[in-house]
Amino acid sequence: MSGLDLRLERVLAPVADGMARMRAVLESQIAEESRAVLDMTDHVSRFRGKQLRAALVLLSGDATGNATDEHPAIAAIVEMIHLATLVHDDVLDGAKVRRRVACVNERWDNQTAVLLGDFLYARAFALSTDLSSRLASRVLAETTRRICVSEIEQAARRYDFDLPEADYESISGGKTASLYSAACELGARYPGGREDAGLLLRKFGWEIGLAFQIVDDCLDVVGDESIVGKSVGNDVEDGKVTLPVLRAYALADERSRAVIRDAYTAVGPEAFGRRAARLREVCDLSAGVEYAMAKASSLVARARERLGLLEPSAARDALADLGDFVLVRRW
């Protein structure tokens, strides 16, 4: 375990029991009588990840004195929705399939990914309809819709180097922060009522989630693949112009801008998988990254300030620490 792993484990200690219950629910939900489905869900369990969204449900419940027996199930539903989005993100378009095959002849099965993601969404919604209150179904169905709309918007704005920062925020927020936000809101107010606590944590979750996405975008352009634990440079390959690049582009002169655009759109088999490296070679991204990280820091600072309205508790401290963790994480 790295120092950051240990740090995260310590941050989540106040909800360790709830996280264990959440994992038990998650495992029972993705278990299926069907052999074919089991083979696929086995594959998904490798994606476990940091489960920050689930932790936020539990911590928000504890920090607002609102924890219920159903919170671990809600946390599991939130993680399933997150898993479904990850699985569907793996589906490649035709161009990329061809490019990948040309390079590495890797086995891709898009249909499998689509069906598995659909299965996870359906399981998540089915479980939410078993809860005693409809609030979770309502909030999460609406959140899922928003995630999809934002992903569609993002796809439509590829290669747009003049994307206004407000649009970047609303797209990144919609695709990532909305689920953080929903996790915190549900933690604070499920099964219902308690609008004030809900709104407070909803805003907290949005800010933490947006900061998380901004850090992700920075790691994707300048991160070390062996630490990040997933391939970096995906955004450049996909034509996604994220905040650090938008800022670097805005600061650049006309000649440098052309060089940045060329790095994104370089063609030929040798370009595949090399575009991000090329971007780093031709352009000093540090000012863009610095700007983006400052933005993420200020979001986390604002989020932490909100916590001042809550009673002191171990869970409240953990929420604050989670905010800091989002900034220092390297994976």
Place this chain on the structure above:
Amino acid sequence: MSGLDLRLERVLAPVADGMARMRAVLESQIAEESRAVLDMTDHVSRFRGKQLRAALVLLSGDATGNATDEHPAIAAIVEMIHLATLVHDDVLDGAKVRRRVACVNERWDNQTAVLLGDFLYARAFALSTDLSSRLASRVLAETTRRICVSEIEQAARRYDFDLPEADYESISGGKTASLYSAACELGARYPGGREDAGLLLRKFGWEIGLAFQIVDDCLDVVGDESIVGKSVGNDVEDGKVTLPVLRAYALADERSRAVIRDAYTAVGPEAFGRRAARLREVCDLSAGVEYAMAKASSLVARARERLGLLEPSAARDALADLGDFVLVRRW
């Protein structure tokens, strides 16, 4: 309009008003403030189709004296789930993308299809959580899960010429009949209670839906593309061994079986899009098709018999006629 179009319109006349309301709900639900999403949903409206599942919600409501103001919304939700499954069926695996591109250089964008399908699912669930009773959310989330599981099972059983007929039924039923069944059950018992009426219509819907799928499978191997209105032979291309082929295979001698298997797995660029034609050339499928159609007929007959337990009404007659329509339809 063909004679069959007119016939369907006449069958659905008792619920013409409800269908118009259903379409209004559907249109308002897939309308979005986002330009990028609108471009995609415009594309979906071309898929309108027969909307039989929506009609079954309304007819089941009327035939059981259970129609409510919310029935058109439920019908719209059912259609949205159906549309989402259609859109996701269009996602191709890597092999097929390459094959298609090699042949026709058609533009495929898998990511678009995935996001659009996800959006439709999310909209459908979000709308269901706005209804006065949770029954629709519960039944439809569980139905969606079952559809996904069955599609995964189907993918796992490709090229299985020894698939037992019971497995074919449970897979085809799960992927198609389950939504028909849910549509009828919700029509008969939404917002709740009325388990007997629900069970009766649920069985009716299952039988009609399974018959529909069997007819679909027959049309795919022997249908006329210009009448069916979509490309035929997809099942053979996809390696799906459907009832007419399973039966023809069971009746064939060892040499003919090898010929059938070869038709499914023919390789080379000239084989693409030609496998179904080749199957028809090398194998007399008529006994298999006859057997499958007899099975579909007997399912519809059983479904119609169930209607004898309901009071006579125009809607009950329409349900019976819809059963017949499923058998005679050529598209």
